Amino acid sequence: MIWCQFGLSLASSATRQLLRHFGLRWTTFHPFYDRPDDVDLDCLLLFAGGSMGSDFLPALRIRQAALATGLPCTILPQSFVTPEPGPWERVFVRERASLTHAPGGILVPDVALGYEFSIPPSPVHERAVCLRLNGHSAFPHKKYPKKFDPAAWCYSPEEYIAFAAQYQHLITDRLHLAIVGLGLGRRVTLLPVSYHKNRSMWETWLRALGCEWAERPEVVRC
Structure with a gap:
């Protein structure tokens, strides 16, 4: 069993957990170099937690x-911006x-929803x-000039989880940050991105897990 993954992320760690859970033999393989x-x-x-048909x-x-x-x-659980x-x-x-x-695609949860949190x-x-x-992003810099994005400086799942654990309430358009918050038992409000991914994830899975939805951060109640 060979797993090809671009970069390190919560999704890649969750995929490793899943493979270990089922006792599958795997190694990381990069088709450019291996x-x-x-x-x-x-x-x-290939690729859990990303977007197919994207730019x-x-x-x-x-x-x-x-x-x-x-x-x-095999494509691990992803969203599709356009067909690929x-x-x-x-x-x-x-x-x-x-x-x-994705005609013929199989609907399953994002692998991060199966991550085992401490x-x-x-x-x-x-x-x-x-x-x-x-x-x-659905929120332009001109209107939201003071954006704060922990994904810009959290370089491992552990750093992402440690960041999220500091807060009682996370309001975010970062899908995996929202999933981390839910996994930690925090209040989470998910915001949209420029295509259907976040809204559809909320409707398909996250609403039933207690995640809230808002169209803009400024309308979220305290």
């Missing part, structure tokens, strides 16, 4: 290189709206408003 003949390959598992070229090129190996490639043809062995989709762009310390701050600084 050769299939160098390891005993069964299949490639993020590094991830797209890795997927294309993975397909070029000729090995069966394979051929894929299997495609797991993490929210209902993206199924429109018991957190008590929060020390009332709330944090965290808005993404990069692509897919």
Whole structure:
């Protein structure tokens, strides 16, 4: 079992936990630098927690290189901005709206929803408003000039979790920060991004877990 993952993230840690839980044998494989003949390959598992059909070229090129190996490639739970043809062995989709762009996709939760969190310390701050600084933001810098995005300086899942644990209430358009907050038992309000992902994740899974929804951070009640 070979797992191809771009970067380190909560989703990658959750994927490792999942593979260990089921006793699967895996290693990290990068199709730009590694050769299939160098390891005993069964299949490639690609990218949990990202966006297919998006304009993020590094991830797209890795997927294309993975397909070029000729090995069966399975897409771990993702959203779809637009369709992205394979051929894929299997495609797991993490929210209902993206199924429109992934015919034959299998609806399953985001892998981060299965992450095993440790018991957190008590929060020390009332709330944090965290808005993404990069692509897919629905909140322009001109209107929100003081954006605060912990993803810009949290470089590991442990740092992300430690940040979130400080707050009683997280208001964010960062989907995985919202999932971390829920996993830590915090109050969480999810905000939209520029496409359907966050709203659809909220409707598909997060609302039932106690997550709140707001269209803008300034309308969230205390």
